[in-house]
Amino acid sequence: MGTFIIRATTVVSGGTPLTDANISFVPPQAGWIIDYTLSTSLLAVINQTGPLYPLGTLEALDKSNLVELDFIQSLRLGCGGTSIYLDGSTDPIALADLPKGFSPTSAEVMVNMGTIRQSGGTAHYHLQQKSGVIGTTDSNSFAYPPPTASMASIVGGGFGIDVNLLVTGGSNSCSIAFNDLRIEGIYVVLSYGATVTPSNPAFTTVGDIITIASVGPASGMDLSHVSVNITYLDSSNVLQTINAAPSIQNPQQFVFTMPNFTTAVQVTVNAVGDGTQFSGSVALGILLTNNFTDGTGIYVLEPGKTNDTLYAQGSNPIQTVAVAIPNPFIKTGFIP
């Protein structure tokens, strides 16, 4: 069990990169700004005073003499790239670098409130999980409902905050200041396993029937609550993902037909939990495809070894294939 924090790395909507010309004061560091009508601006500033303590500020100022200004705006943030801090680490990692079997057991969007200034107006805010999922008014935390969504879903959905600032007359103003808008949670690393058949050294090809087997949810992976995908690096070294459609799916078995993997030499079979038993992606095995044709390389004769182990040139990282020693036999001479 451990803790994780997800922090924003991009603005998805509601903001543009902050420039000095658009703000009434110069924030110490970069952030975002949301322009609004006339001279009223809503500022969203990430004040990065340290690697762990970004400061978020939303501020609405009525700089006009309008009678009433009702300002509603959302800021949505993305968490792509290295956005996840595990167990208090100061070095963020990406989703793909999470430990196999990583499964969040709880998560919530959180913010540390700074100030809400209400001078002739009202200021309220709502935390957001994925787009359209809004928390309680003026609450500093917004927990994901159980079962906790997968880490991929949490990271992919991003998070945000919306504000509602209402000023009713000239010289009135209100603002909201807060810091460290983030997602916090607790995770476990599941050790549920399943086996993929065929496995090495057999080679797979398009149309092969692939069977994933488990002992079931009591002590193994619950295959009725997973989806399966095939990942591989394409010729441009870009990770590609193909979802595998099950022909049979129950707690003990997930059977699918090998989809087209183009020219990949190796593919990885992954189980993606739906959160019932675990979330996230677990690699179940690596299959060498029928595009593996190059076993060349340098070998050493190993006394006592009962099979031949070959390189699968072209796989990355390099894979090996265990094959039987070809056709050992003897024929005796004629025995009278």
Added chain:
Amino acid sequence: MSVRDHTGIVLSVFNGLWNRGDVDTTPIDHFSDCNNIDFIGNSFATRPGIDILQSVNVPIDNIVRIYNYATQTANTLIVLAIDGSGNGNIFHIVSPTLVYGPILTIAGMTDFAFVPYAGRGYISPFAASQPVLNSPNPLLATLASGSGMGVGVYEYAVTFANASGETAPSALTSITTITALAAPIINPVITDLGTIGGGNALTPGATYQWLFTYTRSGLETSIGVASAGFVAPAINHIIGLQASAAPPSINTPINIYRTLANGATYYLEYQYLGGNNISYPGFANGYTVVGIISDAQLLAANITAPSSNSTQQQKVVLNSIPLDPTGLATSRKIYRTKANLLALLLDHTLADNTTTTYTDANADATLTTAAPTVNTLYTGTTLIEKGMSGQPLYVYTGDGINARPAAGAGLSGTMTVANGIGGFTDPGQRIFGIVSQTISGYNSPPTVLTPFITNGTSVSFGSIPTSGSAVVVKRLLVSTIAIPAAQYAVDSNLSDYQFFFVPNAVINNNVDTFLNNISFYDADLLADASALLQNYTTIPSGSVLTLYHNRLVLACTYTDISLALVSRIGEPEAINQITGLIIAPLDGNPLSNAQEYRDVLYLFKPSKTLSYTDNGQEPAFWPLIMIDTALGTQVHGIATVLDSGSSSVDFLIVCTYQGISLFNGKYVVPELSWKISAFWKALDRTKFNIIQAVNASIQKEIYIILPTRQMLMGNYSNGMDWKNIRWSPWSFPVNMNTVAIYNIDQIIFGANL
């Protein structure tokens, strides 16, 4: 006899494959067929499996050749792999997790020969090529009078050609064409010198005129301006001639022509070899006496003045154009550069194999077709493993730095020489030079040759050139002994003299440019450096490399498949181009292997074995003994034992067309593979170059890569003779191409596609 009474036959000894004659003749203790069997005691089991050697993310693939490479500190591997573009890449595998390279990449390299020497590795790239007709010898070229070509330096070469191909060009022949020499602009001035002794043979009262021409290389200009008419005086008068001004060169022959009495035709009266024989105003000699040859004598000689200028030499006569002695060539192509340029272009085609002369007057602009760079005139279809065209022998230092060409040219440039302060030398004319030394100990030929007369004091040198090559680590001063002045006067070719290393005159870096106050006597000059002048500066690659008596032996170069190059003792990059050569008897087959055994150098052809013995003289004088005129081997056909060469327990294991034989100075009969002679003789002989053998002394097994890309294993734990050795073919799920022994007893295989 009932089954109950049958006496069982106990098979307790298994002596491996028997494959000769009818299968029914297989002895009961042998296998009529087998595969992937290893022998344990008197029994057998499935052969051991193979495992990957490299534990790296991107292991080397498509392996063609592996050699054991013992460096100063470790036992490592040198590996050739072919990439998808057909480039041969050589890697140095230091450990399963550490790979250097590629340390050498050569397009078209399909194999290489390798020997370690003093921690360094010598690499000779080679490839399989069809045999080709040798390029012609160079032709001869002489200038001819006339126009057509430009003016400047021209290089000529010739090729043999027929409908199927053309050789590479011959060595170059250089010649410089010259423009016409202008007719004299000076004219004779004739003076009656009166009666001062002597006289003339002219007709008194008759009018005469004189004029000049010049001669160059036997060719004469047109006539110059004639003298004013001169009325001959009495015959006791001396008639003097002066030129109106100085001739253009004291070295230009000048001719004096004269009319007959009152005549208009000019006849040759005198010819002077140089302008300094002609008097002209201010010249101390005063006058040249003329008119002492009578008109009748001139008429008798009848040499009249030329009507035109014939000194223009912008034509070239080509002589001794080589004929193809084999008759394979049906034409020969003459290539020429444009004036002062380097690219050879087609000049003329002689559409026969008989013509030996051609006069070239072609303008540069008419030349367009480039000369071939690769010899495509094949004399046969059988592929021959030989050195690559244009590729040298390489040296690798074992540290991951790219291999570089072995040997190398000397320094270029000039240096200054001056008498030093104090010290001593033997006074006299001498020639100094500089020898550069590389990090691998190779001494270049002496260059920067500079004549200087020492006065008895020490000598100082400045502006000594440095090398642009980072591998040059030393520069050494060389000198002749004092040269007698008379000898130097008649032979000023600086490289004609014998050079010696000057003791203690060494710059131990490639930075400093001076050597000050060097003292030595001629008696101190003991270490000869002249032999360096005859060394290869670029050693051609070959398909054979070995060591013999601490000499490097390289054989079967691209241009000469019967040639072996042998280095000096302890200097593997110093190969004398005259005395370091061994030419095996020519029979159309290449030298394919070489091995020292019992102090004798054995050279192998695919079906011939020769020996040369170091008799203390230079390699060219080593005596040849023909060992076997039927048995030989291919480029990897002698079993390697670790990195120590190829002999173990005082024999060689040689893969011949006949079979696998023990060689102890002669081939032992019956051959080691006698029991499987049918198996061996069924192998594709055209692919015997694939065969590579190693002798694992610890396991007492021989491993031989076969033309089928599989393997033959011979276990000799019961005895190394035809009867007791036990054979088994081994097959693998990949195509094995090479085998080596690593770390004493690890058997390493290389597989390619």
